[in-house]
Amino acid sequence: MGHLTIRASPVRMKSRRNPCAAVTYGAESAEYATLVLEPPDRPCASAARLRLVIQLEGVTKHYPRSNRPSVEDVNVFIDKGEFVFFIGPTGAGKSTMIKLLLREEVPDKGKITVGDTDVTRLRRWKVPAYRRSIGCVFQDFRLLPNRTAAENVAFALEVIGKPRSVARRVVPEVLELVGLGGKEHRYPHELSGGEQQRVAVARAFVNRPLLLLADEPTGNLDPDTSIEIMRLLDRISRTGTTILMVTHDSNIVNQMRRRVIEIENGQIVRDQARGVYG
Amino acid sequence: MRAKYVMSEVFLGLWRNISMTIAMIITMAVSLSMLGAGLMLYNQVDVIEEFYQTNLEVVVYLERNIDQPTTDQIEAALKASDLVANYQYEDKEKALERFQETFKESPDLVKAVEADVLPSAFRVKMNDIADAPKLIKEFEGMTGVYQVTNQREILQQVFDILGGAQRLTLIVALVQGVAALMLVANTIQVAAYSRRREVAIMKLVGAPNWFVQAPFVLEAVFAAVIGSIFAFGTLIAAKFLVIDGQFADLFKLMPPITMQAILVLLPILVGVSAVISAITAWITLRFNIKV
Numbered sequence: 001m002g003h004l005t006i007r008a009s010p011v012r013m014k015s016r017r018n019p020c021a022a023v024t025y026g027a028e029s030a031e032y033a034t035l036v037l038e039p040p041d042r043p044c045a046s047a048a049r050l051r052l053v054i055q056l057e058g059v060t061k062h063y064p065r066s067n068r069p070s071v072e073d074v075n076v077f078i079d080k081g082e083f084v085f086f087i088g089p090t091g092a093g094k095s096t097m098i099k100l101l102l103r104e105e106v107p108d109k110g111k112i113t114v115g116d117t118d119v120t121r122l123r124r125w126k127v128p129a130y131r132r133s134i135g136c137v138f139q140d141f142r143l144l145p146n147r148t149a150a151e152n153v154a155f156a157l158e159v160i161g162k163p164r165s166v167a168r169r170v171v172p173e174v175l176e177l178v179g180l181g182g183k184e185h186r187y188p189h190e191l192s193g194g195e196q197q198r199v200a201v202a203r204a205f206v207n208r209p210l211l212l213l214a215d216e217p218t219g220n221l222d223p224d225t226s227i228e229i230m231r232l233l234d235r236i237s238r239t240g241t242t243i244l245m246v247t248h249d250s251n252i253v254n255q256m257r258r259r260v261i262e263i264e265n266g267q268i269v270r271d272q273a274r275g276v277y278g
Numbered sequence: 279m280r281a282k283y284v285m286s287e288v289f290l291g292l293w294r295n296i297s298m299t300i301a302m303i304i305t306m307a308v309s310l311s312m313l314g315a316g317l318m319l320y321n322q323v324d325v326i327e328e329f330y331q332t333n334l335e336v337v338v339y340l341e342r343n344i345d346q347p348t349t350d351q352i353e354a355a356l357k358a359s360d361l362v363a364n365y366q367y368e369d370k371e372k373a374l375e376r377f378q379e380t381f382k383e384s385p386d387l388v389k390a391v392e393a394d395v396l397p398s399a400f401r402v403k404m405n406d407i408a409d410a411p412k413l414i415k416e417f418e419g420m421t422g423v424y425q426v427t428n429q430r431e432i433l434q435q436v437f438d439i440l441g442g443a444q445r446l447t448l449i450v451a452l453v454q455g456v457a458a459l460m461l462v463a464n465t466i467q468v469a470a471y472s473r474r475r476e477v478a479i480m481k482l483v484g485a486p487n488w489f490v491q492a493p494f495v496l497e498a499v500f501a502a503v504i505g506s507i508f509a510f511g512t513l514i515a516a517k518f519l520v521i522d523g524q525f526a527d528l529f530k531l532m533p534p535i536t537m538q539a540i541l542v543l544l545p546i547l548v549g550v551s552a553v554i555s556a557i558t559a560w561i562t563l564r565f566n567i568k569v
């Protein structure tokens with residue numbers, strides 16, 4: 001299986017470098033067949049630890065019409081380039097954490113910092129600019145049904161005012177990266193679930209976000225397809241993009257052996273580097 | 279590029295919800311033509327007032343059997359009064375001519391009246407017509423004076439009618455305006471619902487708020503502009519068919535409503551309706567599409 005290099009794109013907003021890229025690449029391709037994805041080497045991980053990307057300090061979220069807090073006094077620190085799984089039973093508060101990070105919800109207490117942005121004190125009109133630094137993938141793909149794969153990806157560039165010439169150059173590149181070369185002009189209903197999710201990943205990644213949030217991205221996919229999506233996310237992670245993924249899939253968690261944060265009743269009950277589903 | 283996307287979304291939105299779009303345009307057109315009519319009447323009252331300001335007279339009617347010395351006395355009093363700008367004596371023959379001119383539509387009445395029946399009079403132009411009551415008080419008791427009338431009081435009735443009509447049009451404009459704005463709010467809600475996928479994705483990838491809101495706000499503005507153009511057409515038709523046509527005689531009594539007075543209404547109607555619709559749409563969006 002050949003490697004796709006992810007080139008620095010002209011659309012990237014801030015220049016980011018992954019100190020691990022040169023070291024880690026190359027060796028793991030043979031292991032993809034069984035999806036034993038080695039976590040980055042130790043020295044590399046510490047090199048990446050130079051900068052915190054996510055800081056949650058004492059974050060509490062209590063929905064108005066709920067009898068208990070959905071997220072309660074959560075403290076999480078995530079470094080640049082880390083790949084983190086959020087696991088836990090249904091209703092534990094995982095999606096709420098994603099919404100808090102996306103600034104779809106505002107916490108009642110505590111402080112959230114993403115990159116250099118204090119999300120809790122972000123002014124309303126600055127939210128769109130903030131969201132451009134985050135990519136997002138969901139269980140239900142969220143594609144526009146009346147647009148082709150390429151148009152769906154281009155839409156993300158279009159609505160933030162990128163010139164068409166940028167889309168023309170970048171969209172085929174990123175679709176190639178997610179393994180959809182040749183299917184650019186298919187509509188979502190002409191693609192399989194896995195392929196639709198690849199389009200969604202391409203859309204989330206096309207702006208080279210600092211952070212990629214994925215809320216059960218493999219929830220609607222069969223095991224084989226899930227593994228393919230995980231490979232894709234792993235590859236993106238290795239470009240230095242921080243990835244935070246909510247999942248129920250113990251197989252994936254156990255094989256990837258990345259940091260695992262387990263949540264129950266809105267609280268963190270386990271935070272383990274190279275963790276397993278448990 | 280983005281402008282093209284926004285415009286195609288606007289027309290798609292209006293077309294997808296065509297019955298609501300039509301209802302919105304009709305109520306807006308009714309409301310705006312009433313508003314236009316109200317503004318026209320408002321303007322007309324001013325025009326009439328100005329027109330008569332210089333033409334209004336106080337008429338001092340004399341006793342029928344008055345003698346020359348008494349007439350001279352009254353004339354001297356008018357000459358002495360500093361409220362009076364100038365005056366004109368009108369004898370019985372002149373009064374008859376005027377009467378015949380005024381009532382030429384009723385030949386029987388004209389035939390029945392002889393010069394002897396009509397009183398002679400002084401027609402007085404005032405320095406300021408507002409002082410008419412003072413003059414009336416001064417002359418009413420005087421020997422040889424039969425009656426003093428103030429034309430302004432007659433005109434007041436015309437003003438009252440115009441004022442009433444104006445109030446009525448403005449009330450209809452307001453009620454229809456409220457209905458139109460409710461339709462705008464409803465249309466925006468329906469549009470926001472049918473475009474919820476696009477909106478959710480746009481917000482997710484960080485499209486600026488104005489860009490997310492633009493297609494909705496422009497839908498409302500578009501309907502407002504079409505509505506005002508219809509209202510403007512209605513007002514022009516009203517001028518030709520009603521004012522210059524059916525009721526031309528009625529409007530002879532006052533200066534005509536000029537084409538110019540109607541033309542200035544177009545930018546006013548377009549501006550007012552576009553701004554208010556846009557604000558309504560924007561407020562509706564604040565509740566329907568949260569950041």
Ligand SMILES: Nc1ncnc2c1ncn2[C@@H]1O[C@H](COP(=O)(O)OP(=O)(O)O)[C@@H](O)[C@H]1O
Nearest residue numbers: 063065066070089090091092093094095096097
């Ligand atoms: N909008 C909301 N209003 C009220 N309660 C909510 C809302 N969203 C989620 N909840 C509640 O918050 C808790 C956590 O939900 P969620 O974060 O979606 O859980 P998870 O994604 O871990 O399954 C649940 O008890 C859920 O009922």
Ligand SMILES: [Mg+2]
Nearest residue numbers: 094095096215
């Ligand atoms: Mg969830």
